[in-house]
Amino acid sequence: MSVDNSQDLFEFALRLGDDALTLGHRLSEWTAHAPFLEEDIALGNIALDLVGRARLLLDYAGKVEDAGRSEDQLAYLRDAREYRNLLICELPRGDFADTMARQLLVDAFEVPYFEALTKSNDRTLAGIAGKAIKEVRYHLRHSAGWVTRLGDGTDESREKIAGALERVWGYAAEMFETDATEQRLVDQGIAVQREPLKAAWDETIQTVLSQATLTVPDADWQVTGGRTGDHTEHLGFLLAELQFVQRAYPGLSW
Amino acid sequence: MATVVCKQPMVDELTILKERLAELPDPEIPVLTLQDLGVLRSVEVKDGEVVVTMTPTYSGCPAMDAMANAVRDVLNASPMPGRVETVFDPPWTTDWLSESGRRKLEEYGIAPPVGSSDKRSLLGEDAAVPCPRCRSKSTRLISQFGSTACKALYQCNDCLEPFDYFKCH
Numbered sequence: 001m002s003v004d005n006s007q008d009l010f011e012f013a014l015r016l017g018d019d020a021l022t023l024g025h026r027l028s029e030w031t032a033h034a035p036f037l038e039e040d041i042a043l044g045n046i047a048l049d050l051v052g053r054a055r056l057l058l059d060y061a062g063k064v065e066d067a068g069r070s071e072d073q074l075a076y077l078r079d080a081r082e083y084r085n086l087l088i089c090e091l092p093r094g095d096f097a098d099t100m101a102r103q104l105l106v107d108a109f110e111v112p113y114f115e116a117l118t119k120s121n122d123r124t125l126a127g128i129a130g131k132a133i134k135e136v137r138y139h140l141r142h143s144a145g146w147v148t149r150l151g152d153g154t155d156e157s158r159e160k161i162a163g164a165l166e167r168v169w170g171y172a173a174e175m176f177e178t179d180a181t182e183q184r185l186v187d188q189g190i191a192v193q194r195e196p197l198k199a200a201w202d203e204t205i206q207t208v209l210s211q212a213t214l215t216v217p218d219a220d221w222q223v224t225g226g227r228t229g230d231h232t233e234h235l236g237f238l239l240a241e242l243q244f245v246q247r248a249y250p251g252l253s254w
Numbered sequence: 255m256a257t258v259v260c261k262q263p264m265v266d267e268l269t270i271l272k273e274r275l276a277e278l279p280d281p282e283i284p285v286l287t288l289q290d291l292g293v294l295r296s297v298e299v300k301d302g303e304v305v306v307t308m309t310p311t312y313s314g315c316p317a318m319d320a321m322a323n324a325v326r327d328v329l330n331a332s333p334m335p336g337r338v339e340t341v342f343d344p345p346w347t348t349d350w351l352s353e354s355g356r357r358k359l360e361e362y363g364i365a366p367p368v369g370s371s372d373k374r375s376l377l378g379e380d381a382a383v384p385c386p387r388c389r390s391k392s393t394r395l396i397s398q399f400g401s402t403a404c405k406a407l408y409q410c411n412d413c414l415e416p417f418d419y420f421k422c423h
Contacts, residue, residue, distance in 0.1 A: 024314075038397035038399075038407060041397065048312070052313030052314020053313045053314070055313075056342075127341070127342030127343035127345065128313075128342060130342065130344070131310070134345065135313060138398055138399075141398060
């Protein structure tokens with residue numbers, strides 16, 4: 001049996017690559033702006049893990065597509081509507097509490113997600129997931145530690161992290177949606193069914209928030225659309241900065 | 255050119271090449287070789303070509319390009335044709351760090367990884383990391399992320415010296 005799944009596989013690698021690229025870029029914006037030196041280095045390290053993961057995935061997407069597009073061309077020459085990342089990854093970095101709230105929600109998802117993806121039938125994706133899982137475990141310890149400290153800290157830090165969680169909460173639902181494209185790859189043992197990971201995610205979030213003496217937000221709103229290119233207005237600004245050099249000087253290389 | 259096939263010198267060239275590759279230092283931690291680090295997985299001859307297999311440490315480790323370039327320089331200087339192949343599976347782990355590598359790290363002032371990469375809890379406490387300077391086990395984590403992707407920052411509670419810890423991965 002041989003099914004031509006290259007269109008789906010391209011789309012899937014692009015999605016995971018765009019998630020990592022946009023979130024990595026947001027974290028890199030903290031470089032030289034973090035509250036203190038060690039934290040500056042920590043956020044830079046996490047950004048580097050994510051941008052490195054994006055490179056591997058976009059490189060693979062380009063090979064699967066087989067139209068001659070490199071990782072750089074995919075990153076620098078697509079417009080916002082062609083980006084396929086989850087909306088939560090593109091939200092502005094906000095203040096430090098906003099960054100940590102978003103990071104906790106994403107890290108708590110990525111741990112079970114990449115654990116499952118290491119079992120993919122696609123050897124390249126399984127290999128990339130095998131690297132990513134070791135890194136995301138550290139990311140989760142970092143974000144969980146900060147959410148705990150902020151929640152169980154001063155009145156001001158508590159107010160900020162509680163507000164940040166409320167603001168980002170409705171963007172989490174998109175992580176648990178498996179659409180038709182991914183479902184076809186799930187059926188072939190390549191992608192991971194997202195909905196069943198919600199239980200593990202709920203448990204991690206519950207554990208961290210209770211350590212932080214915070215309550216789980218009961219927001220009843222959710223926003224989705226990243227996978228079909230329907231983004232927030234923030235992505236355009238992100239790409240304007242990310243892509244400026246290649247747009248201004250096409251084909252420029254170091 | 256005469257087409258005399260002579261096997262023995264090829265083997266010698268390969269031995270020399272392997273020795274040169276085994277000496278290549280890590281660009282960030284020069285006391286370690288790429289071999290100590292476990293990044294250099296194998297050197298084999300396939301179809302008359304030397305294939306050097308490397309496994310990257312961290313997804314975004316900026317030293318990886320420097321490592322691959324250093325290996326290419328050695329290959330280019332050898333009379334044997336060769337190339338670098340990057341593999342991700344199985345993923346690199348600090349469990350591959352050689353015994354001599356661990357010793358060299360400690361002598362250099364970087365605490366080697368404690369325990370195995372897969373046996374740590376997700377949100378629990380880390381195992382005690384002994385101070386590479388005074389051997390005290392009373393140390394504390396300053397930051398999970400240190401001067402490079404592979405290191406965390408610790409401080410000794412007894413001698414007060416801050417030190418890098420090569421974290422489990």
